[in-house]
Amino acid sequence: MMTEDKRIEWLLELQDHPEQLTDEQLQQILADDEMRQLVQQLGFAKRAFKHEASKNDTPDVEGEWEKFAASHANELVALDEEKPKSHFLIYLFRHKIAASFIGVLLASGIAFAAIQVVRNISTSKPQQPTTEQTTDIDPVTLLPADTVHADTNSVEPCIFNNVPLDSMLTAIATAHGVGVEFENEAARQLRFHFVWKREDSLSRVVEKLNTFETVNIVEEDKKLVVR
Amino acid sequence: MTRKEMTNERAQSDVRINSAERGEIGRSQIESLFKIHYTQMYHLALTLLFDEAESKDVVSDVFASLLSGKVVMRADNAKAFLLASVRHRCMNVLQHKQVQERFARLLTEDTDTLVSDNTVEEQMQMEELMCYVRENFSSLEQQIFRLRYLREMTCQEVAEALNVSRQTVHTHLKQSVEKIRKYFNSNSKAI
Numbered sequence: 191m192m193t194e195d196k197r198i199e200w201l202l203e204l205q206d207h208p209e210q211l212t213d214e215q216l217q218q219i220l221a222d223d224e225m226r227q228l229v230q231q232l233g234f235a236k237r238a239f240k241h242e243a244s245k246n247d248t249p250d251v252e253g254e255w256e257k258f259a260a261s262h263a264n265e266l267v268a269l270d271e272e273k274p275k276s277h278f279l280i281y282l283f284r285h286k287i288a289a290s291f292i293g294v295l296l297a298s299g300i301a302f303a304a305i306q307v308v309r310n311i312s313t314s315k316p317q318q319p320t321t322e323q324t325t326d327i328d329p330v331t332l333l334p335a336d337t338v339h340a341d342t343n344s345v346e347p348c349i350f351n352n353v354p355l356d357s358m359l360t361a362i363a364t365a366h367g368v369g370v371e372f373e374n375e376a377a378r379q380l381r382f383h384f385v386w387k388r389e390d391s392l393s394r395v396v397e398k399l400n401t402f403e404t405v406n407i408v409e410e411d412k413k414l415v416v417r
Numbered sequence: 418m419t420r421k422e423m424t425n426e427r428a429q430s431d432v433r434i435n436s437a438e439r440g441e442i443g444r445s446q447i448e449s450l451f452k453i454h455y456t457q458m459y460h461l462a463l464t465l466l467f468d469e470a471e472s473k474d475v476v477s478d479v480f481a482s483l484l485s486g487k488v489v490m491r492a493d494n495a496k497a498f499l500l501a502s503v504r505h506r507c508m509n510v511l512q513h514k515q516v517q518e519r520f521a522r523l524l525t526e527d528t529d530t531l532v533s534d535n536t537v538e539e540q541m542q543m544e545e546l547m548c549y550v551r552e553n554f555s556s557l558e559q560q561i562f563r564l565r566y567l568r569e570m571t572c573q574e575v576a577e578a579l580n581v582s583r584q585t586v587h588t589h590l591k592q593s594v595e596k597i598r599k600y601f602n603s604n605s606k607a608i
Contacts (some may be wrong), residue, residue: 198594206572208521216516231601232594233523236566237464238543238550243567251455251474255448260433264505265484266444341537346431346509348500381495385534 192224201228290379293357348386354403355380359414366392369413377416380404450495451480457496458503461536464543465507465525467567474507500536522569549600554593561589 192200204211204219209217220226259266348356356370356378363370367390372378383400386395396407396414406417455476462472479502481486490498511524519526550559557579564575565586572590576583 194595194598198591198598202590205523208517211517211520213516216520220520228594228598229520229523230526231597232566233525234543235546235550235562235597236467236523237525239563239567240464240467240518241460241540241561242547244463247460247463249456251458253453254455254473254477258449258451258480262481262484266447269447269484270443280444293579295452321423325432347505349505351501352491352496383501383535385501 196227201225201232290310290354294353297357297360334342346388348388350382350384350386352383354378355382355416358382358384358386359399359407359416362386362392362395363414368392370416371413372416374406374417376406422593435514447480447484450499454499458499461500461503462507465504466510467524467569471510475503477512478506479503491563501534504536523566535597546600553596553600555589558589558593558596561586562593565590 220229348361356372359370382399382405384399390398393409393416396409399405399407408415408417458476458479459472462475463469466472466475479499482502483490488502495563508525511526514524516599518524554562560579561575564570564578570578572583572586576586579586
């Protein structure tokens with residue numbers, strides 16, 4: 191066990207000559223929890239110093255806009271000339287009722303399709319229970335288009351930007367192979383900004399969601415229950 | 418930002434977006450979003466990437482992808498969306514850097530639990546830490562920390578810049594790190 195003192199000394203020495211370390215050696219060093227924590231804390235301190243220093247750094251916004259407008263001139267012109275289909279989506283999302291309706295249709299459609307698939311696969315299956323079924327559909331399709339799409343790498347976090355709890359939970363539950371049940375129907379429409387780290391365990395995600403005051407999720411056998 | 422500035426900012430963006438009620442995002446909306454939010458987005462990127470050019474690129478890329486229609490944004494939530502997009506892109510940039518670089522420059526890792534996803538909360542945490550720094554670090558310690566980590570100078574370079582011995586630099590740096598450790602270990606500052 192290394193003392194705190196030695197650890198700090200070692201860290202400072204290593205940072206002076208990072209090129210001497212191989213990737214494997216570094217991974218090993220950072221595998222130690224204490225060391226990794228120290229690096230994270232120092233990293234945060236560096237960010238805090240930078241945040242303070244940035245207050246004196248006012249970028250030339252007008253100048254940056256001119257540069258941006260110049261390098262994207264064609265696209266900006268095209269934007270004003272046509273009305274691409276995406277604008278319809280913006281219009282739709284401004285009208286929450288329409289968006290919710292379509293969301294419900296989508297969810298119902300997928301649930302219906304899932305039931306058909308399950309029926310076809312098994313020989314004799316009893317009636318489906320009322321809790322929402324989840325299958326291994328790609329959860330990204332259940333999200334409204336106003337989230338930032340993570341690209342192909344599944345380790346990247348999924349950002350739910352003001353997404354209703356029912357869509358969010360359905361996606362998360364699907365990924366973990368469990369179902370979702372809303373004992374509190376009002377909770378379905380609650381919207382949150384939440385970053386879902388895919389590598390987190392289900393319990394961890396539930397824990398994080400429960401830090402929102404209005405959210406109370408309980409993990410039961412094979413399903414998440416929203417109270 | 419003062420409260421008045423925040424109210425103005427909100428009013429401005431509401432007015433501009435309302436003119437797009439028919440569902441069009443045109444040049445003037447993009448321009449408006451750009452001018453209102455650029456500084457905050459740029460500063461967020463700076464505290465993650467520490468490089469002016471890279472930070473400007475990230476902000477520019479966020480607006481470029483808005484332009485191209487690849488992402489659809491709810492207009493009433495522009496600020497949160499834009500900041501989240503900046504954060505997301507910065508994480509991408511960081512992930513592609515070598516482990517050695519991330520280690521030497523103390524760059525954020527994706528699994529870093531100290532990085533809150535809420536920019537406002539994060540800023541409060543950073544300001545709290547800086548309060549502690551101002552009260553507990555000597556000015557030499559602060560200077561050395563800045564030169565070593567913000568300006569990313571080597572210990573030797575720092576010593577030359579401040580006209581002190583390398584040993585002095587090392588000693589003060591170590592004291593700074595110990596104090597930072599102490600800050601996080603007390604009052605369960607770790608998240």
